[in-house]
Amino acid sequence: MNSTAAIADRDTTALAQQAAAPLKKTGVLLVNLGTPDGTDYWPMRRYLSEFLSDKRVIEWPRAVWLPILYGIVLSVRPQKSGRAYAEIWNRERNESPLRTFTRAQGEKLAVRLQDLANVQVEWGMRYGQPSIKDKLDALLAAGCERVLCFPLYPQYSAPTTATVNDVFFAHLSSKRFMPAARTVPSYEDAPVYIDALARSIEEHLAGLDFEPEHVIASYHGIPQSYSAKGDPYRSQCETTSRLLDARLGWPQGRLMTTFQSRFGPEEWLQPYTDKTVEALARQGVKSIAVFNPGFVVDCLETLEEIAGEAGEIFHENGGSNFTHIPCLNDSDNGMNVIESLVRNELQGWV
Numbered sequence: 001m002n003s004t005a006a007i008a009d010r011d012t013t014a015l016a017q018q019a020a021a022p023l024k025k026t027g028v029l030l031v032n033l034g035t036p037d038g039t040d041y042w043p044m045r046r047y048l049s050e051f052l053s054d055k056r057v058i059e060w061p062r063a064v065w066l067p068i069l070y071g072i073v074l075s076v077r078p079q080k081s082g083r084a085y086a087e088i089w090n091r092e093r094n095e096s097p098l099r100t101f102t103r104a105q106g107e108k109l110a111v112r113l114q115d116l117a118n119v120q121v122e123w124g125m126r127y128g129q130p131s132i133k134d135k136l137d138a139l140l141a142a143g144c145e146r147v148l149c150f151p152l153y154p155q156y157s158a159p160t161t162a163t164v165n166d167v168f169f170a171h172l173s174s175k176r177f178m179p180a181a182r183t184v185p186s187y188e189d190a191p192v193y194i195d196a197l198a199r200s201i202e203e204h205l206a207g208l209d210f211e212p213e214h215v216i217a218s219y220h221g222i223p224q225s226y227s228a229k230g231d232p233y234r235s236q237c238e239t240t241s242r243l244l245d246a247r248l249g250w251p252q253g254r255l256m257t258t259f260q261s262r263f264g265p266e267e268w269l270q271p272y273t274d275k276t277v278e279a280l281a282r283q284g285v286k287s288i289a290v291f292n293p294g295f296v297v298d299c300l301e302t303l304e305e306i307a308g309e310a311g312e313i314f315h316e317n318g319g320s321n322f323t324h325i326p327c328l329n330d331s332d333n334g335m336n337v338i339e340s341l342v343r344n345e346l347q348g349w350v
């Protein structure tokens with residue numbers, strides 16, 4: 001046998017062996033931010049205490065922050081946030097919309113991946129239940145030797161993406177038989193995501209009996225100091241808005257970018273959503289739409305803060321028509337994004 005034929009023969013044998021080997025089981029874990037178990041004081045306090053004691057979320061020195069958190073914030077914030085959650089609570093399931101939508105995404109993804117042998121899908125939360133730890137243990141108990149973790153944030157930031165990955169890898173590091181692990185990166189510029197956003201905006205606007213003069217892309221903010229330290233979040237939000245603007249092909253300035261959900265005394269990314277909505281109404285703008293490209297599902301920050309509060313601000317300051325465009329949630333459009341990104345990251349494993 002000459003050398004070329006020998007190499008071809010060896011390759012064919014390797015491929016045949018690979019095909020004959022049993023396919024390793026692969027787990028996919030979708031992870032969103034988290035949510036309280038109820039709207040009363042104690043469930044709210046438990047959730048906020050876990051969330052706000054995360055060093056990735058509040059970067060202040062512990063000696064300064066923890067006395068403020070336990071002395072002031074956790075004595076007043078649970079009641080205030082509990083009232084806000086009560087306005088949007090899913091009473092049928094007794095849970096927050098964020099959990100309802102994340103569950104639906106997990107269930108629908110499992111159905112969409114049925115053609116892939118030996119893949120199991122789970123969903124979990126960074127704070128509260130179901131925890132990353134429990135869902136990872138479920139995947140390992142089911143025999144997964146490979147796990148893909150998907151932090152459900154289109155734009156990377158340390159207080160969201162990095163803290164999910166921290167907990168994912170920390171739990172893996174406690175295992176003797178550690179599976180192979182991958183994470184889904186940010187996808188602020190993925191064509192499937194930009195296209196899904198554009199379609200959902202176009203469909204929503206087509207169903208209105210008014211034409212918004214401005215459409216605001218409102219992202220969750222982060223403190224400016226986090227950006228200054230190198231967090232790429234702001235520039236990733238700007239990339240999403242720029243690509244979306246190009247895809248929509250609207251006149252310059254119709255699509256605006258703002259940042260919402262300030263917390264604490266620091267300066268956060270600007271322009272602020274509430275101040276922008278107020279200023280537009282005062283300038284005589286009568287009709288606007290707001291959507292939340294950085295949120296994979298509707299939650300407190302989109303339903304209460306935007307659909308509720310921002311709408312009130314607009315009307316109180318002279319605006320007439322306000323509409324909130326829902327997040328992609330578990331719509332076909334939204335599931336196309338999740339499925340496409342997961343299939344891409346599973347290459348070579350399934």
Ligand SMILES: C=CC1=C(C)c2cc3[nH]c(cc4nc(cc5[nH]c(cc1n2)c(C)c5CCC(=O)O)C(CCC(=O)O)=C4C)c(C)c3C=C
Binds near residue numbers: 077
């Ligand atoms: C310093 C505090 C916070 C940072 C930084 C922060 C970043 C950040 N958050 C999200 C997404 C969500 N945040 C949600 C709620 C929420 N966020 C903060 C504070 C910070 N977020 C608080 C205190 C709360 C709780 C609600 C309240 O008490 O007002 C949620 C909603 C959860 C739900 O159950 O509905 C989401 C989602 C992103 C994307 C982000 C940085 C980019």
Ligand SMILES: [Fe+2]
Binds near residue numbers: 220261
């Ligand atoms: Fe937040």
Ligand SMILES: [Fe+2]
Binds near residue numbers: 261300301
């Ligand atoms: Fe908020």
